[in-house]
Amino acid sequence: MVQVSRTIEVGGVTLVYDDSGKSAGQRATIVTLHGGPGMGSRANDWAAFGPLTDEYRLISYDQRGNSESQGAEPYSHAQFVADLEALRRELGLGKIVVLGGSYGGFIALEYALAHPENLHAVILRDTAASNRFQGTSKERALGSGFPMDEETLDRLFSGQIRDNDDFRESFAMIQPLYTVDRDPVAEVERLARIPFRYKTHNWAFSRNQPTYDLVGRLPEITLPVLVTVGRHDWITPLEASEELAAGLPKGELVVFERSGHSPHLEEQERYLASVRDFLARHVPAQVART
Template identity: 80%
Template sequence: MSRRVTVNGVELVYEDGGQGTAIVTLHGGPGMGSRAGDWAAFQPLTDSYRLVSYDQRGNGESGAGEPYSHAQFVSDLEALRVELKLGKIVVLGGSYGGFLALEYALAHQEHVHAVILRDTAASNRFQGTSMDRAMSSGFPMDQERLERLFAGKVASDDEFRESFAMIQPLYTVERDPAAEAERLARIPFRYETHNWAFSRNQPDYDLTGRLHEIGVPVLVTVGREDWITPLEASEELAAGLPNNEFVVFEHSGHSPHIEERERYLGVVRDFLARHVPAPAPARRRTRSFSRSRRRNAPSAPGPSSSTCRRARTRPCCSTTSSSSTLPASRSTRPSGLSPC
């Protein structure tokens, strides 16, 4: 059941489940994103961690209230962390939510265990190539409408919906028109939030010169076929972050957490197991296990090896399906997942 909390004068709607170290998800798609996709995708992690997914101000079911600046979104997240008594957190941001995850880590690194980035960027420099990809995709595109969308000059929620319907086929490697139609019907479009983000926030967004300041472990993930935050954007992130692990999902577009879901969750679990405090162990039923037997007991096997695992201080690799020990098969998309 969703919950509500008021922070910085705006009511935020959120989901909260599980126990242990808190993972807070930041959805993308300002003006059309919501907590629903992240909550559906990452809910399996509640077996070991606390998961909090919320609609940012001006998004989903949360209240409106300018400014929709990065500074305000970061302030809201910090206020939410304090209000929910989350302590030190893992920040998981996808797409535009990755921008905010980076901004939060720079502003409040003392409250961050680790950062997980999915298909995002440290700057706005790849927007032109994204538009080129859209126009050369073979799908019907209205260049004028596309330019208004990227410039944050959308005139109404209806225009926003029609514009997203036009580009929606670009987001995944394998199309599912029925799923696209279902998703389009569910999205709560709020064009004012989108316009603020793309006309005011995006033009000056560039954190490349500050990435070296983020010292906590960062998992950088991207789908090789991502059209809007392309592989080069994640390569730029990996080149600038001093303590990162870089994983490329070969059979995905913008949403590897959906398109290669089981493998994506496996990569995330492996990263968390190595960088985040483990959940409290269950209480022992007996104290008769002797000290000498503890010394002689075989050590528990660690997580299976990965080509990325040891390169924690440099951008390490592109992990492909064939080289990973994690399953690479495409899983069925659970209800509620959306590539945003």
């Protein structure tokens, strides 16, 4: 697959993105939205969804204040949506499929509410329509059997991280919760690769999260939406995806039995098969691009 890294100016910042480019016979463009504000990056999305480039154009980008992209306030949901819309327009993508994972799913839902005319469909991975399951997440962390410091958990969830080193140490504590089959060596390697940016995290969790609740607006999203989740996800639990699928007029729920928070990586083959089936049914074979 072709993977070309580029930059684009949107909303006063420079974003870094990977693009598989156009090729004959492709059905549409998929734009991915990574999760983990302040620690997410396009890299995991590309590793997971790169095989889809045989049928679709794939674009994955580092959101503002994440990884290689420039940071500048505000890190609000409205600004993240505006950045995505500016990227779509600047690249002349026409209608797209937006694929949002975890916190990126929040932005995908917000985008679907703001710009439904620009979407073929939405794919959500291990996300939620509200902040109401945060207590469940904390209970599962404290009851997991792994060493947990409740004060650190509270600072993570409330956006009170002190600096990037504190962010790294705090995430190291919860990292074992994310997968079904733990690999301590892989955890150490992953931790070393993560580009921690605590200011982005703090904005998202202290300003955005407390008032985040789209449950009452889900019926407004009449596009086809694939809702996917790992059964053992602790941070955006199964109940959150069940709520999503029930509230979306065209929601389809797929549960991955051997996964935690990352079924797109933990059960990649089955995950991609589910995505391909969904897109084959809901995205036209020939799409117009501006």
